[in-house]
């Protein structure tokens with residue numbers, strides 16, 4: 119499955135859904151951070167592999183994190 123390791127090409131956070139639970143920050147501390155409004159943001163230059171990103175997205179209680187592949191197809195949720 120090595121060739122499927124980095125299928126996630128785009129990550130977005132729906133700020134209206136985010137409740138600042140910070141599970142994503144715990145799951146992927148090098149990728150997500152909370153901003154001044156307690157909403158998750160993607161860190162500048164942040165890195166995470168697909169597994170970490172998927173875990174972070176799945177950990178979000180409100181499913182505010184959206185993952186897309188290179189063709190723009192939504193992978194999660």
Ligand code: SF4
Pocket residue numbers: 131135136137138139140141142143157158177178179180181182183
């Ligand atoms: S886990 Fe979800 S609700 Fe919590 S900070 Fe991250 S995006 Fe927001």
